[in-house]
Amino acid sequence: MRQQLLQMSVVAFALLPVCNLPAQDAGTDSPRDRLPWHAAEADGKLRIICFGAHPDDAEFKAGGVAAMLAARGHHIKFVSTTNGDAGHFELGGATLARKRYGEVLAAAKVLGLEESQVLDIHDGELTPSLENRKTIMHLIRDWQADIVMAHRPYDYHPDHRYTGVLVQDAAFNVTIPTYGPTTPRVQLNPIVLFYSDRFTRPDAFHPDLVVSIDDVFEQKIDAIVKLESQLFEVVYNVNDDDRNRIINQIPADQQGRRAFAHARFSARDGAVANQYRDELIQRYGEQAGRAVKYAEAFEICQYGRQPTQRELKELFPSLFE
Numbered sequence: 001m002r003q004q005l006l007q008m009s010v011v012a013f014a015l016l017p018v019c020n021l022p023a024q025d026a027g028t029d030s031p032r033d034r035l036p037w038h039a040a041e042a043d044g045k046l047r048i049i050c051f052g053a054h055p056d057d058a059e060f061k062a063g064g065v066a067a068m069l070a071a072r073g074h075h076i077k078f079v080s081t082t083n084g085d086a087g088h089f090e091l092g093g094a095t096l097a098r099k100r101y102g103e104v105l106a107a108a109k110v111l112g113l114e115e116s117q118v119l120d121i122h123d124g125e126l127t128p129s130l131e132n133r134k135t136i137m138h139l140i141r142d143w144q145a146d147i148v149m150a151h152r153p154y155d156y157h158p159d160h161r162y163t164g165v166l167v168q169d170a171a172f173n174v175t176i177p178t179y180g181p182t183t184p185r186v187q188l189n190p191i192v193l194f195y196s197d198r199f200t201r202p203d204a205f206h207p208d209l210v211v212s213i214d215d216v217f218e219q220k221i222d223a224i225v226k227l228e229s230q231l232f233e234v235v236y237n238v239n240d241d242d243r244n245r246i247i248n249q250i251p252a253d254q255q256g257r258r259a260f261a262h263a264r265f266s267a268r269d270g271a272v273a274n275q276y277r278d279e280l281i282q283r284y285g286e287q288a289g290r291a292v293k294y295a296e297a298f299e300i301c302q303y304g305r306q307p308t309q310r311e312l313k314e315l316f317p318s319l320f321e
Helices: 002-014 057-071 093-111 130-143 158-173 214-224 240-249 254-275 277-284 286-291 309-315
Strands: 047-052 075-080 115-118 147-150 191-195 209-212 295-300
Touching (some): 057 147, 057 191, 057 214, 057 254, 075 093, 209 254, 254 295, 277 286
Parallel strands (some): 075 115
8 A cells, every 4th residue: 555655646646847856966975864754864874775576585585684783773774565365385375464564564573673664566566667666656756765785686586686776776766856756765875785695697796894793583483483484384395295294394483483583593693704714713702703604794885875884884883893
């Protein structure tokens, strides 16, 4: 519904004469000084929006960093670009979409997110259309984001790929005052960070920012166990007999399910830490870097603002303690 209203407002504004469009400030002052409707107007905190293709992707890929930053007062929003209504071997349609929406809201509460939104686009049907590009652009502008996170446009799943493409395509337009003037441009082009992945063609992931999430790993587990349809009810690429056998091995009780999720993400986030051990040592020092057990990693997209390593450290001081 929110997406539909946004699209309707874009059409309505397009019909107005240019002289009636809201004036755009061409100055170089901080967006904190000119956007009084944001709670963050003068608090000096970052505004971060994380796009995932489905209602679980951002939580899986950036839940640890989001929890760390939210605990320090930064403003975090997660957006799923599809409603996830096909991501289950048995449930589907509106029933599954409602279930997954409830799951991400529960996970957001555990992570301390300010907002979590799910767009009303069918799972598996996201396209890199002009309409969707404008939706992404308006979401970034509405949040007045300093940091934008998303998938890289190289992935096995088209929804993942096109989420990355749409964010890339919006990365420049968010700064243009006369493009989509129903929302105010961002004064400074956001830094766009890609989530880590294992794909190497046409271009492998480059770890520009690798962050220890050891201090919040248990909190991340508490959050992702809320995504029960994806952790405990989904098995892909197997026949019916194998799927039923695997699902029957997943614990039914809450404690057992948490242990199951803990083991899965210990391996997953532990593999990120081991793969990028050299970067962790460089970031935290020899002793602390070698001691990191779990990590999340990000690559700087070349289409957003290009921060130096020093700027990254200034932006994320709490991640370098």
